Amino acid sequence: MSTIALKIDVDTYRGTLEGVPSLMAVLESAGARATFLFSLGPDHTGRAIKRVLRRGFLGKVRRTSVASHYGLRTLLYGVVLPGPRIGRRCEAVLREVAARGFEVGVHTWDHVKWQDGVARASAPWTRRQLWLAREEFVRIFGRAPESHGAAGWQVNRFVPQLEAEAGFRTPPTRAASAHSFRSWTVARSPLPQLPTTLADAR
Numbered sequence: 001m002s003t004i005a006l007k008i009d010v011d012t013y014r015g016t017l018e019g020v021p022s023l024m025a026v027l028e029s030a031g032a033r034a035t036f037l038f039s040l041g042p043d044h045t046g047r048a049i050k051r052v053l054r055r056g057f058l059g060k061v062r063r064t065s066v067a068s069h070y071g072l073r074t075l076l077y078g079v080v081l082p083g084p085r086i087g088r089r090c091e092a093v094l095r096e097v098a099a100r101g102f103e104v105g106v107h108t109w110d111h112v113k114w115q116d117g118v119a120r121a122s123a124p125w126t127r128r129q130l131w132l133a134r135e136e137f138v139r140i141f142g143r144a145p146e147s148h149g150a151a152g153w154q155v156n157r158f159v160p161q162l163e164a165e166a167g168f169r170t171p172p173t174r175a176a177s178a179h180s181f182r183s184w185t186v187a188r189s190p191l192p193q194l195p196t197t198l199a200d201a202r
Helices: 013-029 045-053 057-063 066-070 072-076 091-099 111-120 123-141 159-165 183-188
Strands: 007-010 035-039 103-108
Touching (some): 013 072, 103 123
């Protein structure tokens, strides 16, 4: 029998507050475990609207009901409505995940900011985003995180070394594809890289 590892990327405030408890119940009913990676800063999902100019984005919108997938309120966060701080607003849910025996780790601080900005970002910018998420994780769980899964599977050449400096041990950071492991990632990462192949959950 094959064994698979389940990684659940939690991107939004609504996904944390409503989706995570439901997923835990489903997993527990099946006797399954999973790693939950959390976005811990502000939910600025609405700012992703600028992606409408990217090739392929409208096709994705046509294939899925964006409003029902995210919820209208989520699509207004960071644009019309202030983005709620996920870590602070959902502390009880996050701690419950760990208390029920699931592995927990860091996804990101600000999902949209990381996904849209990290590829062209400097080392100081990248460090700050990682450390904001790390410090919030420590505040919530009382210990340092060991896992990091980059938002949108987006990284730059500084990420592998900064992950090591932050104390991460098993970063399931990259999407599995022909170009998953660029030469700079393989050469500079002191940590094992665990490619993932399934779409992330919102």
